[in-house]
Amino acid sequence: MPDAIALRAADAISQQRLMDRLAQLARFGALENGGVDRQALSDAELDARAWLIDWACTLGCEVFTDACANLFIRRAGREDLPPVVTGSHIDTQPGGGNLDGCYGVMAGMECLSALAAAGIETLRPIEVAVWMNEEGSRFAPGAMGSSAFVQPERLTDYLSHQDAQGITLADALTRCHQRFPALPRRSAVPMAAFIELHIEQGPVLEQAGLPLAVVQGIQGVRWYQVTCLGQAAHAGTTPMADRQDAMTLARRIVSQLEQRAETLPKDELRLTFARWEVEPNAINTIAGRVTFTLDFRHADPRVLAEFDRWMQQIAADNVRVECVFNNPPVAFHSQLLAQQFACSDALNIKTATLTSGAFHDAMHLASHCPTSMFFVPSHKGISHNPAEYTDPQYLYLGAKALACCLTELANQPTGVTP
Ligand SMILES: [Zn+2]
Incomplete structure (x- = not known):
């Protein structure tokens, strides 16, 4: 059962603020059909990063990057313990929607906003990670940033990979680092836990009429x-x-x-x-x-x-x-799964159990720290498409469950058993 502080954090989530921020992010690389083209390290994606970094600073957060241009937005804890981390990605397919990846990052930022608004301090820092190039549409393979985070030697191989215009990842990374020269670089730090919130990208939750799923693992x-x-x-x-x-x-x-x-x-x-x-x-x-x-x-x-x-x-x-x-399949951390169910129960959110059929950054993080995911429904299961849609009420409930989990974890002095 989550404690009163975790429930207060969940209560401070604002649906309006979350939806406004999603709409603001969607302007970067917006297409006329309502979708978005914001591929990894493109101009539109760098502009979105600049906006996100400014916002993080106004929330009093520190922002770090690393060699693979992952971003870490850190809200300090009372002690400098390994952080509790959430997040996802803001790169999209060339004709993508506004929720894949973006929802996880905006919901994570909404959790930080809610904690600030409610005046809640946590023992551990809470971070929102923005993983570089999850989609893999510009540079192969996908989930590049998270894989290089957990296994930095992979980056050496990725650097020579080219996009369709012949631009290497090395050049695109250099451009990104030049745009944000003030960001301190950080190598992989220990993390207390990683919880990624994402749209399902399939029809199962909608067909079951449920607003949320605890994801047990990845196929x-x-x-x-x-x-x-x-x-x-x-x-x-x-x-x-x-x-x-x-x-x-x-x-x-x-x-x-x-x-x-x-x-x-x-x-x-x-x-x-x-x-x-x-x-x-x-x-x-x-x-x-x-x-x-x-x-x-x-x-x-x-x-x-x-x-x-x-x-x-x-x-x-x-x-x-x-x-x-x-x-190989990835099984998420059983202690985290139990806590996710406890949070959604306490918040009266009916929750299913699912296994992910798609890859996510959480797949790589699972080899770094206790990891798991939440899914919210995708209308008609549509994704990688401008028509991607989730009922705002479900987006709100997902963010509440996430806020509850992050706060609960961030106040645990001993952390989750790895
Ligand atoms: Zn995604």
Whole structure:
């Protein structure tokens, strides 16, 4: 049960202030269709940073950056203990909406505003992190800033990555650091906890009619590439029995995998065959070679391992199977999850349990400190789209639950057990 101070912090959250700030952030890189184009380290994103830094200063916060241009907005605690951290990202897809990432940062800032308005001091500092390049649309890969934060040696490799104009990340970072020369640089500090608040980007919460979810973890992902070999031949003259049709083989494999997947726990299963290359890809020639990809996601490492075994069994003289990407599932911190439920219960917010199907910065932070997430509903599950929308009441409830959790954690002298 959260204490009275944590509940007072939640009470001080202002829906109006939160919505105003979201609207202000949305001006940077605004598109005529209501969406936003604010890709990582673009002019629009640097302008948004400048606005955010000014705002942080008026709240009496310190602002730090690091080699990968992550921002840390710090509200001091009574003691210089490891901070409790929230936040997300303010970069967007080229035609993104106004909530993906932005909501987590604006809600974090709203928590700091609420604490200031209510005159609440906390034992530990509370920080809002703004992770650089979560979207990965300008520079690959996504979640770059948070991954370089937890593993700084990754940055060395990222520096040479180029955007579509041939600008390297190194150049874009230099420009950013030159724009904000006064920001002190800080290397990765220990953190007491990280809680990211984000829109769900899927339809589950809306369909369940619930305003909030405690996110238990992030699904593991496997990408496979399967190449089926046959013999290209004339579609009219080759009898059915004499064919080595690579497409028939590929279709059989897909149907086998779909049947097997039917036996797996369903709500967390995601199976997608989305990229196909057919050679020679002619209407009247039997396919000689078919390559397709398989994106398989599940939260349970045992299911992922079982699927790996199936994929190995498929391999044959005429079937090559490659695993081209492998990201293990992340389980968020059980003590944090319990506290998130306690806060939402105390605030009378009906809360679901979900597993994230998308990657988030929290995925990387989980290897640095006790980490978890909250989700609010996404209308029709739409995201990476100007039509991204969440009922303001839900945005408000999410920020309240976050304020309660952050304050509660920031007053714990011993912190969460890592
Ligand atoms: Zn995001």
